[in-house]
Amino acid sequence: MTLIKSISGIRGTIGGSPNENLTPVDTVKFAAAYGTFLMKANPKKRLKVVIGRDARISGEMIQNLVVSTLVGLGIDVIDLGLSTTPTVEIAVPMEKADGGIILTASHNPKQWNALKLLNQKGEFLNAEEGARILEYAEKEDFSFAEVDELGSIQKNDSYIDIHIDEVLALPLVEAKIIQKAKFKVVVDGVNSSGGIAIPKLLEELGVEVVKLYCDPTGHFPHNPEPLKEHLQDICKLVVKEKADFGIVVDPDVDRLAFISEDGEMFGEEYTLVACADYVLGKTPGNTVSNLSSTRALRDITEKHKGTYTAAAVGEVNVVAAMKTTKAIIGGEGNGGIIYPESHYGRDALVGTALFLMLMAERGGKVSELRKSYPAYFMSKKKIELTPRINVDKILASMAAKYKHENPSIIDGVKIDFTDSWVHLRKSNTEPIIRVYTEAPNQSKANALADKIIEEIKEITTKE
Structure with missing residues (x-):
């Protein structure tokens, strides 16, 4: 059993002893540290925080603990319920909130959960801010609200639909072009919130959807990290259904992988390459990925007369480099697409729409598209x-x-x-x-x- 405290949040396995696992005690302590961090930064303001979770079995329990802790500090909560990481990220600025927490352990197996922390822009906290929260948690430096100052809870389960509307409104996404292509796509939602969000988006775009593991029970049918050895079921189903391709997301829907029509992996590293190829072809500019990502992005960027920059590993580092270089698209080689026209966060919904546009305009098979890119x-x-x-x-x-x-x-x-x-x-x-x-x-x-x-x-x- 494990508990990992880092500048990017707290994650651990459910059950066991406090300080060794992600127990209710640790959850409350870390939520209180985050709330305290926000309060010290805004001492005279009534605060508001957006909360959302993936479909993990422990998700509702962890969410109740976090929400109640923030309310106990005198912070108002917008509770999105079952959601995705990018959905929470876009909700924070829309709600004019002071921060956000996503309850997800991303690609980790079902026994894990985590608190991912956002600032008022809906972006991940930097190292200095994360270190301060760890310090508050260590010292238990909290002051809870008196009864008349307790926070409130407002439930809002409409944000996945709002998120989809935001994707459909992007200038480079044209639903009519995708509808004309009459795509058939298999979706593996690993029985989490991606099983709701991705099929809804595809249906809005006129795509025929074949659902696989799209019931958000939190009982993951396979290891949720979207690697080839975990995805044999969708690879077989894409071929059986004669689908144009398959889509795989992780439990919190910030990573995106494609399966070619022949049942072979398109390659997570090439998710960003393909989406960047489409965006750069329409709006020339610069790109960023981390140092451990494929060189193919550099090659594609230079083909489109842009400049590629490599950032330190970690989404917050990639985002910082994107802002510095005014990059128009970036991300990480694990299938994470960051498209600033939408928001500065990895987003599988945005990546799906951009990829569909690329395939609709270019035509041909997904396997042929993959072969057209530099082979690494x-x-x-x-x-x-x-x-x-x-x-x-x-x-x-x-x-x-x-x-x-x-x-x-x-x-x-x-x-x-x-x-x-x-x-x-x-x-x-x-x-x-x-x-x-x-x-x-x-x-x-x-x-x-x-x-x-x-x-x-x-x-x-x-x-």
Whole structure:
């Protein structure tokens, strides 16, 4: 059982002992710390916070605890009930709220849950803000409201529909063009809120929908991370139904993966590539993804005469880089699409609409579209180290070893070679180094990873 406290929120497994798992005690403490953070930033203001959750079995319990804690602090709550991460993100500024909390452990299995924290713009908190909340939680520095000052609760279950309307209103989304294409699509909603939101959006766009695991019970029928080994059922059903493609989302609907008409994975890394290809073709500009994402986005961006920027891993870092470079689209290689024309957050509904527009205008098969993009293959490995080894020193040694390649050191060490790259990052919770590589074929990606691992091991033996 696990409890992980970080600057981006708190997540853990349900049950067990306080301070070791995500228990009711820990949930209340962290919700109170977040509410206190907002109150200290706005000392003379009556505050309002938007709350939404995915369909996890523990979701309603955690939501009741969080809502009651905020009310106890004197904060008004807009309760969206069953929702998605991007839906909560757009609701915060629409409601003129002071913040938001999404109750979801994203792609983690059903025993997990988490509190993801937003600012008044509906964007994730930065590292400094997150650290302050952890400090309040540690000190239990809370002051609850007296009875006449308790907060109120307003329930609003219309925001998924509002979110869909916002997607349909985007200038680059034209429902009539998609309707004419007469698409047939299989949707795997992993029995969470994506099983409501994605089919509703598709039906509004005139798409024939075949539902798979779209009943939001929270009983995930497979590991909810949208990786190939977890998605055999939809891969088979796309072929059986003679569908144009399949759509897979994670439980909170911020990650998006496609299945080609032949039952093969389109590739999560290429979700952003395809959506960016469509957007850049209509509105030329810049793009951003994180250092561990495919180089194909850079290639597509440069093809459209834009500039690509690599940010440190983490949505908040990608968003900051997008704002700095005025990027018109960005995201992460895990299938997260960030389209500022909508909002600064990963959004599978926006990504779905952009992809449908691309396919409607370009025609052909999804497998053919995938083959039209630069072919890259990734290897993701790790090196386990003993606690006595200084990971920062090892990374510095690797940066020095490859200094002639001008490595990036904004997040670990990223070394770009002519036709490949390697990204080395340390874990914040255990003595390991993550080794991600990308190359024109899988064997080369694996070989590069193995080479780098051997070089790191040589350095550790000299320590």
